Amino acid sequence: DVKVTQSSRYLVKRTGEKVFLECVQDMDHENMFWYRQDPGLGLRLIYFSYDVKMKEKGDIPEGYSVSREKKERFSLILESASTNQTSMYLCASTQARTGELFFGEGSRLTVL
Amino acid sequence: RKEVEQDPGPFNVPEGATVAFNCTYSNSASQSFFWYRQDCRKEPKLLMSVYSSGNEDGRFTAQLNRASQYISLLIRDSKLSDSATYLCVVNKIGRDDKIIFGKGTRLHILP
Numbered sequence: 729d730v731k732v733t734q735s736s737r738y739l740v741k742r743t744g745e746k747v748f749l750e751c752v753q754d755m756d757h758e759n760m761f762w763y764r765q766d767p768g769l770g771l772r773l774i775y776f777s778y779d780v781k782m783k784e785k786g787d788i789p790e791g792y793s794v795s796r797e798k799k800e801r802f803s804l805i806l807e808s809a810s811t812n813q814t815s816m817y818l819c820a821s822t823q824a825r826t827g828e829l830f831f832g833e834g835s836r837l838t839v840l
Numbered sequence: 841r842k843e844v845e846q847d848p849g850p851f852n853v854p855e856g857a858t859v860a861f862n863c864t865y866s867n868s869a870s871q872s873f874f875w876y877r878q879d880c881r882k883e884p885k886l887l888m889s890v891y892s893s894g895n896e897d898g899r900f901t902a903q904l905n906r907a908s909q910y911i912s913l914l915i916r917d918s919k920l921s922d923s924a925t926y927l928c929v930v931n932k933i934g935r936d937d938k939i940i941f942g943k944g945t946r947l948h949i950l951p
Contacts, residue, residue, distance in 0.1 A: 761939075768848075768943070769943070770927075770941055770942065770943030770944060771884075771927070771941040773939075818883055818884075825933075825937040827872075828874070828886050828889075829876075829884070829886070829929075829939065831883035831884055831885070832883060833882070833883050834881075834882075834883050
């Protein structure tokens, strides 16, 4: 069974803290994505990666960075968390660039 | 025009009824289409792909109209468990591959 695992389901952080959100997939997928989802705004793409050590900005990359050192792992980093980054963060992977996306369970981040 | 548009709803539908919603897309180069289902506080999961000839999976039917640039989802004999948000996904394949999500349509099935 396919599996995308996000390291933390719920996090509470303070403004200015550095936040790491980790995502691991066990399907040997090349393509991985980070989204955030907010009420009324839907899913918005933050960053994506089509290969190890490769990363591309999505639609809302400001305030975020990513790391893909291994094929199975894609990390999202908030260098200095702000309250407007309070959101649900969803990691996804896919074999074909525009095929079925498999999502992790999500990480709900609250920044105080 | 937004790349992918859906009526946000909510659609409040009595159990057993038939409900349909559409999703319009703006880019005629879009090549593949999907419906995802997202339960409250859960991740999206693929419900079904949408093929040019239309496709059916049990009570669910998906159709694509390329001329008018929309896809539809029909749910027959709705169940309480169908209550969820339904996300339309359009994939543009080309020099810049892109997966585009609609904002979703909320469906509430009423007992």
